[in-house]
Amino acid sequence: MKPDFPNTSIAFARQGNFGLWRAGLLFRFMAYPLLVKWIGGFLHWSLKAGLPVSFLIKATVYRQFVGGQSLEECHSLVNDLNRFGVQSILDFSVEGGDSEEQMNAAYDETLRSIINASENPNIPFAVFKPSAFARNALLENLIPNQIISPDLQVYLDEFRNYIQNLSQKAAEYDVPLLIDAEDSWYQHLVDEITEEMMSKYNQKRAIVFNTLQMYRHDRLLYLKNLHQKAQEMDFIAGLKFVRGAYMEKERIRAEEMIYPSPIQPDKASTDRDFNEALKYCTRNITRFVIFCGTHNEDSCQLLVSLMEENNFEPADKRFWFSQLYGMSDHISFNLASKGYNVAKYIPYGPVKFVMPYLLRRAEENTSVAGQTSRELSLIQRERMRRSQK
Numbered sequence: 001m002k003p004d005f006p007n008t009s010i011a012f013a014r015q016g017n018f019g020l021w022r023a024g025l026l027f028r029f030m031a032y033p034l035l036v037k038w039i040g041g042f043l044h045w046s047l048k049a050g051l052p053v054s055f056l057i058k059a060t061v062y063r064q065f066v067g068g069q070s071l072e073e074c075h076s077l078v079n080d081l082n083r084f085g086v087q088s089i090l091d092f093s094v095e096g097g098d099s100e101e102q103m104n105a106a107y108d109e110t111l112r113s114i115i116n117a118s119e120n121p122n123i124p125f126a127v128f129k130p131s132a133f134a135r136n137a138l139l140e141n142l143i144p145n146q147i148i149s150p151d152l153q154v155y156l157d158e159f160r161n162y163i164q165n166l167s168q169k170a171a172e173y174d175v176p177l178l179i180d181a182e183d184s185w186y187q188h189l190v191d192e193i194t195e196e197m198m199s200k201y202n203q204k205r206a207i208v209f210n211t212l213q214m215y216r217h218d219r220l221l222y223l224k225n226l227h228q229k230a231q232e233m234d235f236i237a238g239l240k241f242v243r244g245a246y247m248e249k250e251r252i253r254a255e256e257m258i259y260p261s262p263i264q265p266d267k268a269s270t271d272r273d274f275n276e277a278l279k280y281c282t283r284n285i286t287r288f289v290i291f292c293g294t295h296n297e298d299s300c301q302l303l304v305s306l307m308e309e310n311n312f313e314p315a316d317k318r319f320w321f322s323q324l325y326g327m328s329d330h331i332s333f334n335l336a337s338k339g340y341n342v343a344k345y346i347p348y349g350p351v352k353f354v355m356p357y358l359l360r361r362a363e364e365n366t367s368v369a370g371q372t373s374r375e376l377s378l379i380q381r382e383r384m385r386r387s388q389k
Ligand SMILES: Cc1cc2nc3c(=O)[nH]c(=O)nc-3n(C[C@H](O)[C@H](O)[C@H](O)COP(=O)(O)OP(=O)(O)OC[C@H]3O[C@@H](n4cnc5c(N)ncnc54)[C@H](O)[C@@H]3O)c2cc1C
Pocket: 179, 180, 181, 182, 211, 213, 215, 242, 243, 244, 245, 246, 247, 263, 264, 265, 266, 267, 268, 270, 292, 293, 294, 295, 296, 322, 323, 324, 345, 368, 369
């Protein structure tokens, strides 16, 4: 049952020749970090200035990494992915705002995405970013292990309410809800609220999922403590495992504000803890549902091997694999072809508002060592294979 990741004919079965050519061109461009920075910055500025560049963005990066402007616009993509056994998670990728009006709008959209998922068996999860529901004053002024002021307490209560209400709605609609992880300095609040939600709604099945960023050196210990709480309070811990996306920002802040960096000393330590977490949860699977969010082939292979060794069926719903839309199709489609549970994270939103997400994706693809060249060489290999047929 082992997936064959280098199999490009399965990986790109969805893509026509033109789509492959366009994706290749984009990844080739992303191999030049300075160019990406300049052009990305220029396009972002042009959009803000009202210049007519959205068609250019839509035809290139947006098309590669974004599902559409709205939930409805993503439907055809969801159906199309499902033809290959790949499911979808629709992620409203508009960056959080600071006003009550913006937070309410984010809440309404997240609720709509929960209802939408409840009506579509090809959308197994809903998702949100906690920062969409927190005032900047709260996010910027929190320092780990410090008591917060009464003013911030009001914002904290508001933050808690949003997460509680969404968890309750997810339970009502019976839709598992992923809560993304962002900056470490307020993650302890998210952890605390999420644990409370898990103890309330995850008695029979995992509805609320926290995210563990394994680039943090304290997360393996956190996982073991959470396991103990799950046993004591009799709940199932839904956990999304990722390596973590904000390493530079974390290191810079810790240095500037003079506290120890929460980040692992090197990539090998992050990899080790990520894989250890998968092993730990598989060994104790009665208390966990594992959502493995990674483009790392070794970690995906490891989880496949762990499942095999322990005689878990590929379709066992306690194990999920997920990659971002537009990236690592060779992992997603090859896993799905062997019957594993795979769901693509598909961002959606108006061009203007998803631009920060797109810039992050483009930058990540230039900075994650080997990612761009891996995508590019797989695309080239598939184009070559097709031309020789
Ligand atoms: C489905 C999905 C959901 C995601 N959700 C979130 C989320 O909620 N929150 C979030 O933060 N990220 C999220 N991410 C992004 C994720 O954290 C990674 O940034 C991204 O996936 C790259 O890591 P990798 O495991 O795919 O691959 P790899 O290329 O194997 O790993 C790259 C990662 O390793 C770590 N790393 C690199 N160099 C070092 C170093 N010197 N020291 C220590 N660590 C290092 C960093 O985390 C880096 O991103 C998500 C990714 C996916 C696929």
